[in-house]
Each structure stands twice: as structure tokens, then as C-alpha cells.
Amino acid sequence: MTEIQEAVMALSQSEKIKSGLVWVSQTLEIAHALPPGEKQGAEKIIRVMTQMISDEANLARRITADPAWKDVRKHIEKALVMIRSGVPQEASFHLTRALPQVTAIGQRAMSFLKE
Secondary structure, three states: OHHHHHHHHHHHHHHHHHHHHHHHHHHHHHOOOHHHHHHHHHHHHHHHHHHHHHHHHHHHHHHHHHHHHHHHHHHHHHHHHHOOOOOOOHHHHHHHHHHHHHOOOOOHHHHHHHH
């Protein structure tokens, strides 16, 4: 894969992952206010979506060889631990830490493509 192709993939993945992180963070806030039965269902969906985002970060790491994706995935995995442990409200902290890293990856890719 050429450097240009890697940059395009990094930019594409970063946008997809950023959207997912924002979506899950907002959904965690909404789920917190739901009644117990509905909250349990929402948390299952959140867990699946967060795992999908983690898988996308892992894919991005493999196709772009950018080591920064490893740190992104680490934060997402910590969020998953919080969700699985029954304290999903704590997951937002870890997702928020992943977001600027994903943004930085996308900005680096965009800068490379502009050159």
C-alpha cells in the first residue's frame, strides 16, 4: 500500500471512529437516565457498538501501521471494561481520551494528503 493510500485509509477510519465515539458517548448519557429495564437493553447495544469501534481501530492500526491506533484502542478497551463491569457512566472518560488521539491521526493524514 502506498503512503497516499495509507493516508486516505487513516483519514477515512479516523472520521468513522470519531463519529462512533461521539455516538456512544452521547448514548451513554441518554442511557443513564432510562428506567432499569430499558437501561439494560441500551447497555447491550452500547457494548456491541463500542466493540465495533474497537475493531475498527484495530483494523486502522493494521492497514496504516500507525502505532497511535494502539493507544486509541487501549482507551476504547478500557471503556468496554467499564461497560461490562456495570459502570457504563465511567466509560465516557475513556472514550473522551480516545477522541483527541483519533482527531490527531486524521489531521496528520489530512496534512499529508494536502502536501
